[in-house]
Amino acid sequence: MSERAVPPGVPAVRVEGVRKGYGSNDRRVEVLRGVSLELEQGEMLALVGPSGVGKSTFLHLLGLLDQPEAGRIELFGHDTGAMTSGQRASWRNRRIGFVFQFHGLLAEFTLTENVAMPLLIGGAGRREAAVRAGELLAAVGLEHRREHFPDQLSGGEQQRGAIARALVADPWLLLADEPTGNLDAATAESVFELLRNLHLDRGLSSVIVTHNARLAARCDRTLRLSGDGLEAA
């Protein structure tokens, strides 16, 4: 399987009857009760819903950071339940890009190093990774901040850096957990615009968790997660 050989003709994401809960016995909390979803390749899906309903949990399952207690998740035709921990790590490194509400940039590293980190983890050389990171930083308009540390950047710049990092390894699937939730309205608008443009330019399949109905409306489709599962918003 080559780096960019997205398998044609299969959904980017297919979720069937996924269940997930936390705790045990009388403290058991059922978060996801049989959630199903199909996301086409190239589609940008907004996931909305009240706090605590399990949006982040669902995103973590799609991102192979956690495993469902029941149900099946397929990414680009691959059954994730059959993957080893090493294969799951490899998918997170090469196929999936994450953007979190808080930028999640590493404090001890410059912006270039932060953006290059997925490539370094994947085994790329520092020079090669730095060149690629520079390209991504230029794409998000941060080439002048290459050697700055995260605490020297504004909130919007930090989030744009996080987007660059999520896309540096040319992933197939972009998962964003309230990427504008920590930004003022104007900055949120510009960051979402950037996200939308990169999604289109790179042919990504994206799932965006957001509380912002106006931004959600600009996605291809919006689904609301509730205790009964996913439904069109």
Added chain:
Amino acid sequence: MRVRVLLLLAGRYLGGLRRRTHVAAVSGISFGGMALGAAALVLTLALLEGFQHTIRAQLAQRGVHAVLRPRAGATLPGGDWLARLRARHPELELRAIAGGSVWCTVPGEATPAELEVVDSLSRVEINRVLAARLGVGAGSWMAIASPRLVLTPLGPLPLRSRVEVERVTALRPGEDRAIVRVGPQLGQALLGAAGPRVVEVRSPDPGRAWDVASHVQASVPDGVEVVSFRDLNRPLLAALALERVMIGFGVALIMAVAALNLLCNLALLAAEKRLDGALLQAMGLEAARVRWLYVLIGLVVGAAGGLAGTAAGAAAAWLLDATRALPLPAGVFIVSHVPFRVTPGAAAVVVGVSLAAAVAASLPPALAAARGDVVEGLRYE
């Protein structure tokens, strides 16, 4: 395993001073602890080795290097093997010793003593124990009374010989009996024509003490047992080795304390970097590599601290020895100052102990960090 990214992460976490995190401070404390422990261990081992080296050198300088003794019976087998041995190894000193018990007397004093008949001796020597008991020195006269009897008008009396003490010899290691040494002519007169009980072998070069037995082994008949320098001094050498191990182990507990400090600091680091660990795993770093990251950080601190401490301890030991900074009272000790001697083996042991302690200390936080729930870690933000 792709270690470059782990080295980058470990280096940046350890060098976090420029980001004003407390990571560098706690790493510095861990480094200092490991360095202090290593330096203390090196100094202690150098002190022990200094004294023990002096003792071993004194043993080789003053003691015999091998003993030839009969495998059975009280005397060595006859024949010309001893003459041939002398001819074959002219570089070695061989002293054939016969002997028995005698009484040594001076007016108003008498004491039992061992009489050693040394074939290469032509004068009368006594050791310091005998000299002290009789209150005599070189040039004094004394009488040696043997168990052999002679008939006199007063009846049978012990055979006596009046001799001049020509030399008082220093005590050999472990020598605590009163001994008088005489030549073969006087010896035969006092004890009769008894064959030698042992042959003492010495090399003029004390450095060869350990090899003398193997050199003469092939030249002695079957009835003669060769006792090596090592076997002659086995109890003392074993005691010295045990002393070094036990004291070294005791001082190494400092390293254990330093390792516990490292463990605490790594646990703090892992807690502070919990979000980083989760983010790195979200970017594809395997949990096993998160574990290796903390082991690597521990190893770097342990290796740096161990090497720095070993170097500092070795330098201090060398300086203390070269400048004779710690003098000892003359006449009480066999050396004039406290000796320090650093051996490559001891330095390697200290560095090895540092690394082992660092790995052992880093494993619990490393395992805990690798076991941590990624999703929980992300919520940590």
